[in-house]
Amino acid sequence: MQAPDTITIALVDDHKLFRKGMVELINGFTGYHILWEANNGKELIEKFTSDKLPSIVLLDITMPEMDGYETALWLKRHHPQVKVLALSMYDHEESIIRMLKSGASGYILKDADPADLKTALTDVVRKGFYYSDLVSGTLIQNMHKENTHKELAKLNERELEFLKLVCSELTYKEIADIMCVATRTVDGYREALFEKLHIKSRTGLVLYAIKHHIISVS
CATH class of the missing domain: 1.10.10.10 (Winged helix-like DNA-binding domain superfamily/Winged helix DNA-binding domain)
Known part of the structure; x- marks a missing residue:
C-alpha cells in the first residue's frame, strides 16, 4: 500500500526502454512512486482528468505530437501546483533557458547519476526548484x-x-x-x-x- 506522504511522479518520455528503466529506478527510491507514464505531452494531458495528480512531472523535451516546451507551458497554465523537472540528453544553454522560462522548476540530464536524480526530485518538492551546476552560474546570470x-x-x-x-x-x-x-x-x-x-x-x-x-x- 502506498504511503500517504509518497511523492508521486508522472514520467513523460517517448523511449519505452528508457522509460521502463526510469520507472524501476524511481520506484526503488524510498518515498517515491511513478503514478503515470506517457509517451508525449498529449498523452499526459489526457491523464489529467483524474482526481489524483502527480507531485512532479518528469518531462522529456524532444517528443512527437507535443514536446516538452509545449507541455510545460500547458502545465504552468492549467496545473501550476504540479512541479516540472525537465529531463534531457542536451545541455544546450538555449534548451535549458527555454524550459525554465516555460515553467520547469529544474533541469537534469539523462546521463546523470541516480543520486543526482533523487536530489533533484527532493529539491523540487521541498524547495520548489532544483538548479544543478549545469543550470547555475552563467546560465542563471544570463536568464532574463x-x-x-x-x-x-x-x-x-x-x-x-x-x-x-x-x-x-x-x-x-x-x-x-x-x-x-x-x-x-x-x-x-x-x-x-x-x-x-x-x-x-x-x-x-x-x-x-x-x-x-x-x-x-x-
Missing part, C-alpha cells in the same frame, strides 16, 4: 538579462532587503523583527513585490531572486 536592470529598478532598498530575507527559512514574523517593522509592513512589501514582479507565491520570489542573481545558489 535583457530585463534584469529594468525590473530591479522597480524595487526600492527595503523591498530588495525583504526579497533577500524571504529567500531564507525565516517566517514573515522573524523577517519583520529583523527589519524592525510591523508584520503588516512586511505583508505590504510582499504584496508590492507580487504586483511589481507578477509573482503569486513565496517560491516564485525565491526563483526570481535566483534567476536575477540577487542571491547565490550555492
Whole structure:
C-alpha cells in the first residue's frame, strides 16, 4: 500500500526502454512512486482528468505530437501546483533557458547519476526548484538579462532587503523583527513585490531572486 506522504511522479518520455528503466529506478527510491507514464505531452494531458495528480512531472523535451516546451507551458497554465523537472540528453544553454522560462522548476540530464536524480526530485518538492551546476552560474546570470536592470529598478532598498530575507527559512514574523517593522509592513512589501514582479507565491520570489542573481545558489 502506498504511503500517504509518497511523492508521486508522472514520467513523460517517448523511449519505452528508457522509460521502463526510469520507472524501476524511481520506484526503488524510498518515498517515491511513478503514478503515470506517457509517451508525449498529449498523452499526459489526457491523464489529467483524474482526481489524483502527480507531485512532479518528469518531462522529456524532444517528443512527437507535443514536446516538452509545449507541455510545460500547458502545465504552468492549467496545473501550476504540479512541479516540472525537465529531463534531457542536451545541455544546450538555449534548451535549458527555454524550459525554465516555460515553467520547469529544474533541469537534469539523462546521463546523470541516480543520486543526482533523487536530489533533484527532493529539491523540487521541498524547495520548489532544483538548479544543478549545469543550470547555475552563467546560465542563471544570463536568464532574463535583457530585463534584469529594468525590473530591479522597480524595487526600492527595503523591498530588495525583504526579497533577500524571504529567500531564507525565516517566517514573515522573524523577517519583520529583523527589519524592525510591523508584520503588516512586511505583508505590504510582499504584496508590492507580487504586483511589481507578477509573482503569486513565496517560491516564485525565491526563483526570481535566483534567476536575477540577487542571491547565490550555492
